[in-house]
Amino acid sequence: MNPKESVSKNLADLYEMMGLPVDLVSAESGFTVHSLRETFKNLPFKSIAYRPDYFSFVFVKNAYGKYIIDEMTFDITPGTIYFTNPGNYRSFEWSEITEAYLITFNESYLQEHVHQDVYQDFSFLLTETVQPRLMPPEQFDEIEKLYHQIHKEHLGNSIYKNRIIGSLFVVLLLKIKEYFWQNYNPIYEGNRSSFIVKVFKKNLEDHYRAIVFGQENILLRVQDYADLQHLHPNYLSSVIKTKTGKPVSTWIAEKTVAKAKSLLHNSEASIKEISFTLGFSEATHFSNYFKKYTELTPIAYRKLQS
Structure with a gap:
């Protein structure tokens, strides 16, 4: 290697x-x-x-x-x-x-x-x-x-x-x-690539904060994050992967799972309510998504935290 x-x-x-x-x-x-x-x-x-x-x-x-x-x-x-x-x-x-x-x-x-x-x-x-x-x-x-x-x-x-x-x-x-x-303020430091990375991270965090507070109810895609910076999605993906080692899709998945874990641990909301909060149209889809990245169902994860 x-x-x-x-x-x-x-x-x-x-x-x-x-x-x-x-x-x-x-x-x-x-x-x-x-x-x-x-x-x-x-x-x-x-x-x-x-x-x-x-x-x-x-x-x-x-x-x-x-x-x-x-x-x-x-x-x-x-x-x-x-x-x-x-x-x-x-x-x-x-x-x-x-x-x-x-x-x-x-x-x-x-x-x-x-x-x-x-x-x-x-x-x-x-x-x-x-x-x-x-x-x-x-x-x-x-x-x-x-x-x-x-x-x-x-x-x-x-x-x-x-x-x-x-x-x-x-x-x-x-x-x-x-x-x-x-x-x-990290947005105002660095070269062009660094600037793109920092704006992407801020947009990612802002969006998931809005989701948790009920101000948004959809999951943004790579195209959406590219549009926020007026960039082609392939260019955004290339910059993020080169500078951070992880593609945009991985950043989105990790952020989604992190917010899901936080809600499962810190709130009394049902699995269905959490799935809708995070932008999933079906609780089953959310459960499959969560298990894909954690190897646990949301219910099993919540039981481990209790």
Whole structure:
């Protein structure tokens, strides 16, 4: 396999591809947090090139190495925070780790345990490439307290574990927004291709928010998203696939399933009501669609969450 064909569906998947221990990360929860010192014990270490299918924060209190996103290389230095989202090719190198923590999460976890409209308040999550930020010591200390508390709760067995982590994660995102992105808007950054990707992501999020609030009751197609930017659908598809590694249809499917999971977990609506909310004309069609992407029926998924 060519390294640039490696797609990491979750952190356990990536670690397995690189022959690293996976006992500190969960393959299915949609959320991980752990000390990188516990995983990368044999240094230096150079990763494969891969496309992650999840978001990540790296909190570097004291470590050194390199982080490569597409063709951009960033030095890993103490007091730095790195944020990446799904799509871009990346790799990393660690030469020394005294203390560094990694948090990864997917959209379904955000929708279920953090906030159904997380992108409304945290639009920076939609960006393609974010420059790492060197933090003043007092600001990094605030962030450090939060990721350590999240790590502690993650290792615990509270029946409210996900709710506690979700609440702490909102505080963490607010602090990062305060320190990094008070006036950030991803739509106004980058070149033409990046602009198209960012507008597409915003249109996708806006449409599904409108669906949940009852303002829309249809599922948009590739043609519809292309029309919103006055583009040919083939051109939009090419840009999105090239820049993110996933075709438009996959983005639509993943967003639909993420919203469905959130509604199944967070509302008392019936399967029929949820199917109509998401734009399906028949509940059976919705159930088949949901099972195709999750291997569970909506009823079975809801029972697992109860």
